[in-house]
Amino acid sequence: MKTLVTILTPGFADWETALLNAAARSYYRLTTRFATPGGTPVTSAGGLSVTPHLAIEEIESGALDALIVNGGPIWSTPDAPDISQMLRRAHVEGKVVAAICDGVLALGRSGLLDETRHTANGPESLTDTGYAGSSFYVDQPRAVLDNRIVTAPGTAPVTFMGAVFEALGLRTGDLDFYLGLYAAEHIDR
Template identity: 45%
Template sequence: MTKRLAIVLTEGYADWECGLLMATARHACQATTVVLTPGGADVTSLGGISVTSAGKAEDARPEDFDVLVLCGGTIWQSAAPPDLSAPVERFLAAGKPVAGICDATLALGRMGVLDTRAHTGNHAGQLPETVPAYRGQALYRDQPQAVTDRGVITASGAAPVTFAREVLTAIGLGSPELLDYLAMYSNEHRPARD
């Protein structure tokens, strides 16, 4: 059966954070990616790319998708970020993974999801500074790669490669060939040879 990824994009979403995941899922894995947005509104990325929504993020159901992915963007630090606690709770209760990258980790922090799971984010101080109720400091992993713990995947905005790897692996699409393909995108961080 074809895997289906619910990709939540918001107004001002960060273009690079889910782009590799979406392209790899569709092209290399023959999966289906479905863009959902808060309220079902069309959105525009930080880079100016306009995206038509396929539906309301609030209505995402685990029986329709294999994973719920929250893309980062400016809205998660705003005074009125969207409340996606209902779909997140549904996915976790059904044993389906939930992933958040960059500032979308703030949404997971507001829901209390990160209080009991190993996780990462943009930097160690961001969650406690931005989310007063956050209690997961002892479980924060200050590392550049994505972190997966009990169905929750987190990453900084600078880790779209390991984020893609963790999401695809979590839904059963990981393979040595796929991991080699994704690793190619991080080769620029290796020291140059003379």
């Protein structure tokens, strides 16, 4: 069974990985786990309190299939956890590495975006991360999947979900239906 580990931080944007984790657990029957700095409970931007399964420091890339960085305000501050080595190790080991919204800043800091097509909240959001991948930036409102790395702006939780499942080899007609179901509200009538 595939395992997804989502990193949550204080004030995380609870809507960004909600569809992904719900579909993973309820529809695909994947194992979903949550990790936080120090393994302490965190509260989301919307007031959702989460008691994690493990600490970020305890994540073992060999025990997961996808490592997901949920967005939140901490990623744009000096208090952001340094997960660069963990992200690089997971990618080298063939795992899916995904980030949405400000979580993409962690991928920028890790160097994983230096030679990988990616997106974010905007190209200017990555300038302070020290990354050298501006020529690989894709300016679009949907998630980007390249080389097992998924990135998305915070406004794209539906395509983020789809790209993570695609990266895991789970792209089927069922996924296409599910994506269409959640994207229907964005169709101009």
